[in-house]
């Protein structure tokens with residue numbers, strides 16, 4: 001059912017988005033946040049978050065949150081930096097291209113059409129970076145390693161610093177969220193965090209620049225284009241900062257729900273691995289980015305928070321199978337579709353192969 005609806009929308013048959021909106025959860029009140037997170041992740045697999053509690057500001061010196069919302073000045077600086085990356089001349093972009101290692105290392109610039117999660121052409125360019133791996137110590141797995149930054153002549157240092165600082169902020173927000181989420185499931189506070197002792201060293205931040213489809217397509221009836229193909233995220237948590245353009249949609253009970261920009265919030269969705277850890281209680285939601293209604297360009301900053309490279313992938317339990325049959329998990333979630341011998345791969349090997357598979361020649 002889900003698969004056939006997805007196929008319909010892939011063929012360009014547009015369904016009306018329902019009026020439903022995702023809940024906004026204020027993390028500053030831990031007790032109410034716990035119940036709200038469980039409800040949101042069981043129902044939608046995603047929500048908006050705002051606020052932070054005092055312990056988070058003290059523990060992580062988190063500058064992202066101000067009062068009960070996002071620090072809008074910081075957010076504006078990050079978005080400005082994302083614009084500047086994509087405003088660089090072609091030669092400067094080429095000079096910091098993602099190396100073509102084929103092993104899942106995706107740091108650096110990825111040109112228009114250089115990646116897709118389906119047979120559709122994704123009309124976007126991207127720049128990925130992560131933890132600043134010290135040049136003195138060799139990486140311990142293929143997802144680690146030095147970032148591939150543009151030259152300081154092409155990309156001023158203040159913008160680079162804004163991006164670096166945002167990576168640290170969102171790593172800290174994710175760590176806090178793993179605590180909130182552990183409590184939401186009635187587990188000890190460190191339950192999820194224990195899976196990600198050094199997950200930030202392989203986590204990845206991606207700046208995206210989406211174009212109107214006409215940038216690539218030759219005639220308006222050609223339906224082969226999308227911003228980001230319908231997919232589930234593969235890891236633990238994804239945090240999304242978007243501009244006001246719109247186009248992000250989550251799939252819920254037969255409809256695509258629009259997820260517009262709400263100032264002072266971030267969008268958070270759970271990934272396949274989180275869903276598996278919760279035995280299917282929490283949904284790994286199908287989502288996409290479209291450009292149906294606007295000829296505007298769209299920018300977003302998307303942070304993928306991961307467990308440790310060596311984290312084991314738990315076998316789906318029978319109730320996950322039941323959940324799958326009820327349509328909670330999707331065909332797009334390869335951790336539960338039975339296509340993989342989960343006992344023989346670590347989380348990191350799995351993620352590296354997923355990243356390698358979305359590479360396209362641009």
Ligand SMILES: O=C(O)CCC(=O)C(=O)O
Pocket residue numbers: 208228233240242248287288289300301302
């Ligand atoms: O750009 C966005 O808002 C979301 C993109 C996304 O879902 C992804 O890259 O996994």
Ligand SMILES: [Fe+2]
Pocket residue numbers: 231232233238287
């Ligand atoms: Fe995603």
